[in-house]
Amino acid sequence: MKIKIVCGFLGAGKTTCICNILQKKDSFNAVLVNEFGDIGIDAELIQRGESIDMVELPSGCICCTLANDFVRAVTEIKTKINPERLIIEPSGLAVPSGILEALEPIQKKLGLEIEAIIGIVDADRFLPNIHSGLFGDFYTDQLANSDIVMINKVDLVTPETLVTVEEEIRKYNQSAIIIHAVNCEANLPEVEKKQGEHFLHLHFDHSFDSFAVTNKNSFYDRNKIDVLLNDINGGKYGNIIRAKGIFNNGQNYENFDYVEGNISFKQMKSVEENKFIFIGKDVQRKELEQKLKEIEQ
Numbered sequence: 001m002k003i004k005i006v007c008g009f010l011g012a013g014k015t016t017c018i019c020n021i022l023q024k025k026d027s028f029n030a031v032l033v034n035e036f037g038d039i040g041i042d043a044e045l046i047q048r049g050e051s052i053d054m055v056e057l058p059s060g061c062i063c064c065t066l067a068n069d070f071v072r073a074v075t076e077i078k079t080k081i082n083p084e085r086l087i088i089e090p091s092g093l094a095v096p097s098g099i100l101e102a103l104e105p106i107q108k109k110l111g112l113e114i115e116a117i118i119g120i121v122d123a124d125r126f127l128p129n130i131h132s133g134l135f136g137d138f139y140t141d142q143l144a145n146s147d148i149v150m151i152n153k154v155d156l157v158t159p160e161t162l163v164t165v166e167e168e169i170r171k172y173n174q175s176a177i178i179i180h181a182v183n184c185e186a187n188l189p190e191v192e193k194k195q196g197e198h199f200l201h202l203h204f205d206h207s208f209d210s211f212a213v214t215n216k217n218s219f220y221d222r223n224k225i226d227v228l229l230n231d232i233n234g235g236k237y238g239n240i241i242r243a244k245g246i247f248n249n250g251q252n253y254e255n256f257d258y259v260e261g262n263i264s265f266k267q268m269k270s271v272e273e274n275k276f277i278f279i280g281k282d283v284q285r286k287e288l289e290q291k292l293k294e295i296e297q
Contacts, residue, residue, distance in 0.1 A: 001077075001078050001082065001083060001084070001085070001086055001110065001111065001112055001113070002084060002085040002086070002113045002115040003085070003086050003087075003088060003103070003112055003113065003114050003115055004021075004085060004086070004087050004088070004115045004116050004117075004118065005088045005090070005096055005099060005114070005116070005117045005118065006018055006021075006087060006088070006089050006118045006120065007090055007094065007095075007096050007099075007117065007118070007119055007120070007142055007146070008092065008119060008120030008121065008122075008142070008152075009092050009093075009121075009122065009125075009129065009135065009138065009139070009142075010036075010092030010093065010241060010242040010259065010279060011092065011122065011125075011241075011242050011244075011257065011258075011259030011260070011262075012092070012120040012121060012122045012125075012152060013120045013122070013150075013152040013153070013181075013183070013184045014089050014092070014120055015046060015089065016152075016183055016184040017118065017120055017150065017152075017184035018031065018046055018087055018089055019046055020184055020185060021087060021188070022046065022052065022087075027083075027084040027085050028083045028084045028085070029052070029053075029083055029084065029085045029086070029087055030052075030053035030054070030055070030077050030081050030083040030085075030086050030087070031046060031052060031053070031054050031055070031086075031087045031088075031089065032054075032055045032057065032070075032073060032074065032077065032086060032087070032088045032089070033046065033054065033055070033056050033057070033089045034056075034057045034058070034060075034061065034062040034066065034070070034088075034089065034090045034091045034094065035056070035057075035058045035091055035277075036058075036060065036061060036091040036092065036093050036208070036210055036279060044246065044268075044271055044275075046089075053077070053081050053083060055073050055076075055077060057069055057070060057073060060091075061090065061091050061093055061094040061098075062088075062090050062091070062094055062098075062099060062102065063090065063094040063095050063096075063097070063098025063099050063101075063102065067098070067102045070099075070102055071102055071103070071105070071106060074086065074103065074106065074110075074112075075106060075110065078110045078111075078112070079110075085115065092242065092279075093138070093208060095137075095138060095141040095142060095145075096117050096119075096141060096142060096145040096146070097141050097145055100114070100145070115191075116147045116148060116188075116191050117145055117146050117147050117148075118146065118147070118148045118149075118150060118188065119142045119143060119145075119146030119148070119149045119150070119176075120150050120152050120184065121143075121149060121150065121151050121152065121165065121169065122152060122153055122259070123151050123152060123153045123154045123156060123157045123161070123162060123165055124153050124156040124157055124262070125259065125260055126139075126151075126165055126168070127161070127164065127165060127168065130168065139172070140172055143169055143172035143173050143176070144172050144173055146173060146176050147176060147177065147191040148176060148177045148178075148179065148188060148189065148191060149169055149173065149176045149177070149178045149179075150179050150180075150181050150184065150186060150188075151165055151166070151169075151178065151179070151180050151181065152181045152182070152183075152184050153181075153182065154180045154181065154182060155182045156262075162180070166178055177189055177191065207281065208279055208280060208281060209279070209280065209281060209282070209283045210277060210278065210279045210283070211277070211278045211283050211285045211288060211289075212275070212276065212277045212278075213274075213275075213276045213277075213288075213289060213292055214273050214274065214275050214276075215273060215274050215296075216272070216273045216274070218248070218274055218296045218297065219247075219248050219249060219250040219296070219297040220247040220248065220249060220274065220295060220296065220297065221249065221295065221297065222249050222254060222265060224295040225245075225247065225256055225265075225295070226263065226265075228291060228292075228295065229243065229256065229258045229263050230263070231291075232258060232278070233258075233260075233261045233263075236287075237278070237283065237284045237287055237288050237291075238280055238281065238282040238283040238284045239280045239281045239282055239283075240258075240278050240279065240280035240283060241259070241260050241279065241280045242258065242259060242260075242278075242279040242280065243256075243257075243258035243276070243277065243278045243279070244256065244257050244258065244276075244277055245274070245275055245276035245277060246268065246271055246274060246275045247274045247275075247276070248270075248274055250297065252267055252270070253267070253268050253269065253270050253271055254266065254267055254268065255267075255268045276292060
């Protein structure tokens with residue numbers, strides 16, 4: 001079973017990249033989705049009503065706190081489903097070296113082949129994040145271990161900034177293939193990965209918090225959700241760097257994405273319930289929960 005790992009910081013575009021890979025339908029794929037928060041949203045965005053073999057591992061990172069659950073899940077996928085390829089989407093706080101380390105004991109026994117590690121970089125947020133000093137080891141690990149680095153959202157930056165982003169990436173990895181993309185739309189090249197090669201392993205000690213809310217039979221006005229997200233951007237509810245959700249607006253369902261000031265909405269097929277998740281530091285849970293209740297319809 002081949003394994004493709006799609007990694008990247010919170011909101012870089014991992015789920016979108018996987019959706020694009022699955023649309024090609026060139027092989028029998030299964031997907032393992034790991035989310036840092038208590039509820040799963042990415043799995044629903046990937047499936048979109050289609051029949052896809054999917055396993056979810058929420059509430060932690062598969063590179064550390066959920067490592068044992070991760071190994072059991074991969075083993076079950078191999079023995080019960082046995083797809084040609086398993087696509088792994090770790091949480092936006094997981095480092096690829098931890099995933100590779102977790103897979104090492106079962107790799108030969110199960111006949112696992114690490115096909116490629118794809119690192120997704122947000123062109124707009126990469127330089128501020130890596131220079132902030134808060135996420136250094138995360139980016140070092142991700143970039144050093146990636147076979148392909150996809151610089152996503154290149155439409156949001158100038159050509160000069162894009163050159164600087166590439167130069168920064170090359171400080172950590174001289175051999176990775178670098179490609180540019182908007183909405184992760186790009187042809188992924190084939191890579192010849194040497195099995196068993198050494199990988200760089202660093203410990204990324206994140207101290208992020210997550211807060212999730214779910215409910216049924218409620219409606220939300222998109223404009224009020226937009227106001228909430230702009231308030232989040234202003235720091236009203238703590239230092240929230242990532243928020244995402246699915247909500248019923250009374251006519252259909254919409255998915256919203258918030259990544260450090262960038263807000264987007266898109267329609268999607270109906271789901272069973274409204275879901276909201278917020279990730280950051282010093283998240284003001286009670287205030288957020290109260291605000292969501294206030295804007296319910």
